[in-house]
Amino acid sequence: MENLLLIFEAPALGVQLVVEGILLGAIFALAAYGMALVWGVMNIINIVQGEWVILGGFVALGVSQAGAPELLGIPAAAVVLFAIGWLCYRLVIFRIVDRDLFTSILATFGLSILLQQLMNELFGSDVRTLDPGLGTWFMMGGMVSISQVKVLGFVLAGVIAVALTLFMRNSRMGQAIRATAQDARAARILGIDTDRVYAFTYGLNAAICGAAGALVVMAFTIHPYQGLIYTVRSFTIVVVAGLGNLPGVIASAFGLGVAEQFAGFTLGAEYQNAFVFLLLVAILISRNMLLQRQRKYLK
Amino acid sequence: MKSIKNLGLCLTSAAALGMAASAASAAEFDGTITLGAAVSLTGKYSTNGGHTKNGYDLAVERVNSMGGVEVGDKTYRIEVKYYDDESTPARGAQLAERLIKQDGVKYVLGPYSSGMTKAMAPVTEKYEVPMVEANGASRSLFTQGYEYLFAVLSTSEQYLASAVDLRAELAEKEGEKPSDMTVGGAFENDPFSQDIRAGVLADAEGYGMEMVIDDKLPPEINDMSSTLIKAKAKNPDLFVVSGHSKGAALAIRQMADMQVNVPMLAMTHCDAAQIIQKFGSDAEYTLCASQWAPSLSYSDDYLGKASEFAADFEAEYDYAPPYQAAESAAAVLVYVDAFERAGSLEPKAVRDALAETDLMTFYGPVRFDETGKNVAKPMVLYQVQDGEYVVVAPTKWAAADVRYPIPPWSERK
Incomplete structure (x- = not known):
């Protein structure tokens, strides 16, 4: 309670919390786009999502260790992860596309364990971070600080959202993806190579996650077992937003980020996650009640 | 049937190897003391598990190269039997059981982290096998009345x-x-x-x-x-x-x-x-x-001064020893000291000798209170x-x- 009063006494703190929340939310949004896409198009709940994020971080680390500028790590991670995602589809994911949801959860869960151990073997279990050499902006007399790399994440989240929307609407592949999402069988009859569409979708998901991971390693820290955070956040965001609802994903990601910050500040960091999940349950219950009311009305 | 045959083959070849190994060492030593350890070589503790293992290995190697352990009128070489606990406590407890029941290990070196130690301590306690641990600092380990658990490090509070x-x-x-x-x-x-x-x-x-x-x-x-x-x-x-x-x-x-x-x-x-x-x-x-710093002025006969340990460790493993490695090496020295003072390899006698440890090591002084934690080192x-x-x-x-x-x-x- 005392902390809550503090926000009213010093509004700059509230501003800082909102800013941090939105910037954090932007990175969650990046991780969640792909999950919404894969869930919507392939009907797969991709538990390995967080591992793609972390792997992207390691790629960015590798790029900077090779002497390239740090920021080049973001596109590099996206490209490498696209290839890995594609490969992963060809090896594993294609077998589970038509199966029930439970099979896909199990398979991707297995993949996530495998990847965690592989990353641990390859890169070690140390906590890693990368300084992109960007600074921090200050506002309101130094009370509010904005890390520039997080702003970059925010901008990237916006750019990718717009690009993704345009791509889905206008390009042949985007149209094929939408058609496949609507009815895979009909799409096949109409001559769409759905296998290719799936592989592309999965690769695209991994690529966006990879870019997110490059940002994570620059703004926060990564280690091989940290993927679950991003999987769980993406899942929460997609559940709240609904499938195939890109603006919804962004809105709920920002909401999640801000809610986390305020919960952490007022209730203490230990309740940060608990609060977010309570919020999720509350949203699901209230939505269910709303739907029930609509159903009654239809009768 | 085939798998049983293969198993038989494995066992025979393992026994043959074991005999060959003991024959080779018999030239210099009267026998081998095997310490058992389950450390995290994979999973989230694998970095620190690696430090732990390197610390054990360096100390063991040094003790053996300096003539081994004298127990009564016999000299023994020591070796460590490792398992990977995969950073999961349940696996650690299983492996403790396996070390004691299947491999016949009579002395256990601790794993990495308090959580893993907490999982293994009840097992070693049940079989009355001493465990000297170097990486479990949690206070709650020393409020359970364990009699076979000894920790060389300062506790977490x-x-x-x-x-x-x-x-x-x-x-x-x-x-x-x-x-x-x-x-x-x-x-x-x-x-x-x-x-x-x-x-x-x-x-x-x-x-x-x-x-x-x-x-x-x-x-x-x-x-x-x-x-x-x-x-x-x-x-x-x-x-x-x-x-x-x-x-x-x-x-x-x-x-x-x-x-x-x-x-x-x-x-x-x-x-x-x-x-x-x-x-x-x-x-x-x-x-x-x-827990420790290479610049401290502690020293002992085996590993020398703290700074010498740091130099030797770096020469061997190509990185400066974090304190996790130093305290692990110290745990081995505590065992060596206890074996020699006990004059016997009976676990109960070794346990009693451990309880009376008053030893100076490169890592710092070691003296256990009745709960088994080291109260001598700040x-x-x-x-x-x-x-x-x-x-x-x-x-x-x-x-x-x-x-x-x-x-x-x-x-x-």
């Missing part, structure tokens, strides 16, 4: 208590009252860090300091900005962070990013997180709790000064004065 003492000392030096100081803390929500919190709380209370921030960080932490915003708002005179390597790395990273100014910052796991190598000047002024506090760890507390061993207060970020670099 002492980790950052010295930082509170230092804060009080500095306040008095400046003519302020220690009771006017405020303390902010962020502790991971796991048994180890919560013990550290208990120690800090007890010490702060002793001085009458107020805890203005007391956050429990979630174990799967990826962002601690809400806690740091609190630190900005409340300006504690001492800010302490304990969240293993990731907590340390994240705190330094985000404090620099958000330019959080505190006059004094203390944390655990600095060297495991390699804050100097990774964060450079951002890590300056940070106080780090450590914790040290480093400060990062010009890219080096320098011991600043306790003042008795301090190599330099603490740099205080930390200048604001706007004046740094």
Whole structure:
């Protein structure tokens, strides 16, 4: 309670919390786009999502260790992860596309364990971070600080959202993806190579996650077992937003980020996650009640 | 049937190998003492599990090359039988059982981390097999009445208590009252860090300091900005962070990013997180709790001075030994000392000898109280000064004065 009063006494703190929340939310949004896409198009709940994020971080680390500028790590991670995602589809994911949801959860869960151990073997279990050499902006007399790399994440989240929307609407592949999402069988009859569409979708998901991971390693820290955070956040965001609802994903990601910050500040960091999940349950219950009311009305 | 045949073949060849090995060593030694250890070679503790194993290996190798262990009128070489506990406590307990029941191990070296030690201790206790451990610092390990568990390291509630003492000392030096100081803390929500919190709380209370921030960080932490915003708002005179390597790395990273100014910052796991190598000047002024430092003046017959151990370790493994490796090596020395004093290889006799240990090692003095924890060795506090760890507390061993207060970020670099 005392902390809550503090926000009213010093509004700059509230501003800082909102800013941090939105910037954090932007990175969650990046991780969640792909999950919404894969869930919507392939009907797969991709538990390995967080591992793609972390792997992207390691790629960015590798790029900077090779002497390239740090920021080049973001596109590099996206490209490498696209290839890995594609490969992963060809090896594993294609077998589970038509199966029930439970099979896909199990398979991707297995993949996530495998990847965690592989990353641990390859890169070690140390906590890693990368300084992109960007600074921090200050506002309101130094009370509010904005890390520039997080702003970059925010901008990237916006750019990718717009690009993704345009791509889905206008390009042949985007149209094929939408058609496949609507009815895979009909799409096949109409001559769409759905296998290719799936592989592309999965690769695209991994690529966006990879870019997110490059940002994570620059703004926060990564280690091989940290993927679950991003999987769980993406899942929460997609559940709240609904499938195939890109603006919804962004809105709920920002909401999640801000809610986390305020919960952490007022209730203490230990309740940060608990609060977010309570919020999720509350949203699901209230939505269910709303739907029930609509159903009654239809009768 | 085929698999049974294969198993038979495996067993025969393993037995043959074993015989060959013991035949080779019989030339110099009268026998072999096997210590059993389950350490984390994979999974989330694999880095520190590796440090643990390297520490054990270096000490074992040294003891063997210096003539082995004399028990009564016989000399033995020692060897360690390792298993990988995969960083999962349940697996650790299984492996302890396997070491004792299947492999016939009579003495156990501890795993890495309090959680793993907690899982294995009931097993070694059940079979009355001594366990000397070097990496389980949790207070709760020593409140269970275990009789076969001995720990060479300082327990966790002492980790950052010295930082509170230092804060009080500095306040008095400046003519302020220690009771006017405020303390902010962020502790991971796991048994180890919560013990550290208990120690800090007890010490702060002793001085009458107020805890203005007391956050429990979630174990799967990826962002601690809400806690740091609190630190900005409340300006504690001492800010302490304990969240293993990731907590340390994240705190330094985000404090620099958000330019959080505190006059004094203390944390655990600095060297495991390699804050100097990774964060450079951002890590300056940070106080780090450590079990051990290579610059301390302790020494023993096997591994020499603390600094010699550090040099030998680096020559062998190509990295400077973190304290996890040093304390692990010390655990082996404690066993060697106990074997020699017991004059017998009977686990009960060895256990009694362990209980009466009063040994000086390169890692520090070792003397166990009735609960099995080492009460002879104090914790040290480093400060990062010009890219080096320098011991600043306790003042008795301090190599330099603490740099205080930390200048604001706007004046740094």
